[in-house]
Amino acid sequence: MTALLRLEAVNLAHTIDDTEDLATRRGGGYMLLRAVHKVAERFNGDLAPIGTGASIGLFAILHGHDAQALRDKVAHYLSEVSPFRHATFVVAIADDPDFPRGVERCVAGNRWQQMQSLGFATRWGTATQVCATDEIRPAASPHRHAGQAASLSVAARARGRAGGRNLRQSFYATELKLAPDTAARYRFTDDFETLAAFPPDHPDYAGLSPNLDAKIAVFYADGNSFGAIQHTCATPQALHAWDTEIKQRRRQLLQGLLDWLAATPQARTADGALRLETLLWGGDELLFVLPAWLGLEFARRFFALNAGWAHGGHALTHATGLVFAHRGAPIRHLQHLAKDLAQRAKDDGDKHRNTLAWLVLESFDTTGDELDTHWQKCGIAGDGWRTLRLDEPRLDILAEIEALKxxxxxxxxxxxxxxxxxxxxxxxxxxxxxxxxxxxxxxxxxxxxxxxxxxxxxxxxxxxxxxxxxxxxxxxxxxxxxxxxxxxxxxxxxxxxxxxxx
Structure with a gap:
């Protein structure tokens, strides 16, 4: 059996969740997504990709290469090359005749390295003051972000090759394999203020409540049993086939969502920009932010576009969470809440269908420790989250109810x-x-x-x-x-x- 190399970005709290600044968070997410592909390009001829999802990459070490020396080269590359040096990566190797066991040995090696390493990268530069964006790291002269002193990490994520509008644009072009002229037709809002701006006198918004002004929807999706499918792959070929299949499905899903948004008047700003942020993409996790008035219909389209997905006779479905909130609410909290809701939407006996747990927050309100009893005030006994879960039929009838309002x-x-x-x-x-x-x-x-x-x-x-x-x-x-x-x-x-x- 060919030796394996597995790399993973870890301690993401210091790469994505360390700031509320959207450009920096966006840049951090795209940086991690890009790292695995860059390793594949840089070490082409040394490594053969088996599975490359999100911030994790599994590779076969090609015959004739020293596995330990190659591991050291990959680790050195990720620790020295900007912008990846501002994240924390672990790289492990294993050579086992049993492929699944080899993968698990790589995972164990990654975890061992993670426990032995710092939770953050220590690239400070010349410290002159505190970073105005994350308020933790030392700022580095002469780096600045949004007109204020920034740390090397923030500068690399928000303004460098890993961040900003160009990288986001290239993400969609690369993921969807778009020609340059086609990719140019997709433009996106750059901040939540523009994304959630409510034109009060525009005819396309006449049927919407003015209460939706400045409100966003945070939609998180987690694949049901996708990880279990990976564990059943007994050979590198089987895992690579699964990885290729799910990437193709994701690509079709993203294209379908963008086509719907592009054809929906309320999904575009006056200058034609699409009201969408993709903050997490890859593997079995997805995270989108869009205007509150599009949240339910987005979930409905999401479910419709992956209806009928199956692998090996088993349905491929998602547990999802949807949070409606003011655009000024901390995105870190909203993201974690959406993930928590997705867990509440899961049911081991109900993974054959897509499910959605949802929550409406008013202003900056949070549910805090009352999440378990949140729906009791409405007279719903027991597990209110299960009782109020939405699936495809419920979302469809909700769409019909709108006409009765x-x-x-x-x-x-x-x-x-x-x-x-x-x-x-x-x-x-x-x-x-x-x-x-x-x-x-x-x-x-x-x-x-x-x-x-x-x-x-x-x-x-x-x-x-x-x-x-x-x-x-x-x-x-x-x-x-x-x-x-x-x-x-x-x-x-x-x-x-x-x-x-x-």
Missing amino acids: PLLPRSALIRSLRSLAAGRGGDELTLLQNAYASTHEALDATGRDTLAAFWQAFDATWQAQPDEPPTADAAPLTALLTLWDYLLPPAPMTLTAEAPHA
Whole structure:
């Protein structure tokens, strides 16, 4: 068996999460993504890529090469060449006749090195003051970012070859294999302020709530059992085939999302820039930021574009998290919260489908230690996150509900939810019945069928005159009222799932 070399970027808290500055975070993420590919290019003829996802690379050491000497060369390259020297990489080798065991030995070697190394790179330069961006590292003269003194690390990520607009543009061009003239048609906003800017008098935004001004949606996706599939690959060829397959699927997914955004008026600024940030890409994890009014529809498109994905007879699905918040909320917190929600969307017995756990934060509010009991205030007992999880059918019926909003008596629905949450009977039941009746009377037959289908999607039954407080109604009422402002009017493109993978 050919000897293996595995490299991995570690201690990412000091490479991405050490600042709220978007350009620096973006540059850090792209730097890690680029590092693996640069090693493959630099050591072409010495190493053969087996799997190169995100910030991890697994290579076969070609025959005739000294494995230890090559490991040292790769480690030296990553520790000395800018911008990679501002991150922390571990490089390990293994030579084992059993391929899966060899991979695990490489992983163990990476972890051992990580435990023995510092959690951050010590490239300071000439320190004159504290970095104004991360407020931790010494600033290095004459480096500056956004007009203020910056450390070497921030300068490399935010302004150097690893950061900025050009690298982001090259990311999409490289990932999608676009010709230069095609790539030039994709332009993106450069900050959350522009991304979430709400034009109050623009006709394309007439159907949206002004409450969405300056709000963003943070969408995180984690592949279900993707890692388990890697562990079942018994040969380098099998792992390389899986790596190639998932990259191709990801490429098709990204292209589909960009096509939808490009055709959606509310997804472009006045000068034609797309309102999208891709902060994490590769492996089985993805992270996007977009305007709040696009969040739910983005999730719906995401699910539709990977519908039917399968490998070895098993569905390839995602557990996802979606956070709506003010653009000024700390992105570090929102990112971690979106990941936490994705974990709550997971269910070992439910990995055959895509699932979404979601949360709406008002202003700078956070759920803190109350995340487990967050939905109890709405009268939802038990695991509210599981009860309110969205999947493809629920997202589809939510899209249909949007057309009913002008007809639905929102105040009556709010009174209904308050009565259910309070759990009171007697006079409260009469008020609840009146609220339900007014909702029922406001709709025609088609609207009533849509509302009934929405209730059914949440395992409840719509009744115009309930005999007793129907506790199951707390879930559809909570979803409808909490997401009321975030339902996007019908988009111009039709949903089309990806053709079966070749």
